[in-house]
Amino acid sequence: MKKSTTGLLLGSALVVGLSGCASSASQSSGMGDSASSDRAWYQHPAVCGLAGGLIGGGIGYASSSDSDEDTGAAVGGTAGATIGALLCAEPNEPAPAPRDTDGDGVIDANDQCPGTPAGVAVDAVGCPLDSDADGVPDYQDQCPGTPAGAEVNALGCVEDLVLQDVNFEFDSATLTMGAERILDGVAEKLAANESVRVRIEGHTDAVGPASYNQDLSQRRADSVADYLAGQGIDADRMRTVGYGESQPVATNETDAGRAENRRVELGEWE
Incomplete structure (x- = not known):
C-alpha cells in the first residue's frame, strides 16, 4: 500500500474517532458542571489534542513529498493538536446577569439602600426619594x-x-x-x-x-x-x-x- 494511502486511511480513522470524542464532550458540557467533571478520559482537551496531532501529522505526512515528509508531519501535527484541543474544550458560559434583588431598577453592586420595598421610587443609588x-x-x-x-x-x-x-x-x-x-x-x-x-x-x-x-x-x-x-x-x-x-x-x-x-x-x- 502506498504511503499516501496509508496516511489518509489512518487520518480518516482518527478523524472519525476525534469527532466522536468532541461530540461526547459537547453533550457532557451541556449537562452541567457535574457531568462535565465526570466525563470520560478520552473527552478531555489534552487527549483530543493528542489525537488531533496524530491526525494532522498523518495527513501532513501523507500529503507531502518525500523531501518534505518531516516538515509536513510537524506542521500537520501542530495544527491538528490545536484543533483537537479546541473541539473538546468546554464552551465558555455567559457571565451571569447583574442582580437587582429588591427590584428597584438599581443593580445590587450599586445599590446603597438594599431591601427597598416594592414599588417605592428610588434615586440613582437605589435609595427612596x-x-x-x-x-x-x-x-x-x-x-x-x-x-x-x-x-x-x-x-x-x-x-x-x-x-x-x-x-x-x-x-x-x-x-x-x-x-x-x-x-x-x-x-x-x-x-x-x-x-x-x-x-x-x-x-x-x-x-x-x-x-x-x-x-x-x-x-x-x-x-x-x-x-x-x-x-x-x-x-x-x-x-x-x-x-x-x-x-x-x-x-x-x-x-x-x-x-x-x-x-x-x-x-x-x-
Missing part, C-alpha cells in the same frame, strides 16, 4: 414639601398635621366618603413607617354645650383611629384624645372660623 430632604422618605412622609432645613418629627411634619378635608356627618362621628379617601393615604404611609406611633386629636367649634363638644371630639378622634385600624394600622400604635372646643385655631364668631376649629389633627405620639 426624599424630595424635601427632611430625612423622611416620600413614601413615609405625611407632610411633603417641608421647607429646607426645617426640623421634623417621625411623620415628616414640623408640627401636628391637620387632616384637611377629614369631615364628619352633621352632628356625628361618622366619616364622610371624602374623609375616608384622605385617611386611606394616611394609612398607606403609616403602614410604610411601622416604627412611628401617632396621636389623634379631635376638636370642635364652640356651638353647643362644652360637655357635649368634648364627647363629640373624642368620638370623632376614635372614629379616625377605628378607620385606620381597619386599614391595617395596629391599634397599639394610636392614641386618641378629644379636646372639644378648648383649643380653637380661629374665631368662633364666623362660619369660616368655626369650620377651621372643627378639625382632626395627627401628631407623633412619643
Whole structure:
C-alpha cells in the first residue's frame, strides 16, 4: 500500500474517532458542571489534542513529498493538536446577569439602600426619594414639601398635621366618603413607617354645650383611629384624645372660623 494511502486511511480513522470524542464532550458540557467533571478520559482537551496531532501529522505526512515528509508531519501535527484541543474544550458560559434583588431598577453592586420595598421610587443609588430632604422618605412622609432645613418629627411634619378635608356627618362621628379617601393615604404611609406611633386629636367649634363638644371630639378622634385600624394600622400604635372646643385655631364668631376649629389633627405620639 502506498504511503499516501496509508496516511489518509489512518487520518480518516482518527478523524472519525476525534469527532466522536468532541461530540461526547459537547453533550457532557451541556449537562452541567457535574457531568462535565465526570466525563470520560478520552473527552478531555489534552487527549483530543493528542489525537488531533496524530491526525494532522498523518495527513501532513501523507500529503507531502518525500523531501518534505518531516516538515509536513510537524506542521500537520501542530495544527491538528490545536484543533483537537479546541473541539473538546468546554464552551465558555455567559457571565451571569447583574442582580437587582429588591427590584428597584438599581443593580445590587450599586445599590446603597438594599431591601427597598416594592414599588417605592428610588434615586440613582437605589435609595427612596426624599424630595424635601427632611430625612423622611416620600413614601413615609405625611407632610411633603417641608421647607429646607426645617426640623421634623417621625411623620415628616414640623408640627401636628391637620387632616384637611377629614369631615364628619352633621352632628356625628361618622366619616364622610371624602374623609375616608384622605385617611386611606394616611394609612398607606403609616403602614410604610411601622416604627412611628401617632396621636389623634379631635376638636370642635364652640356651638353647643362644652360637655357635649368634648364627647363629640373624642368620638370623632376614635372614629379616625377605628378607620385606620381597619386599614391595617395596629391599634397599639394610636392614641386618641378629644379636646372639644378648648383649643380653637380661629374665631368662633364666623362660619369660616368655626369650620377651621372643627378639625382632626395627627401628631407623633412619643
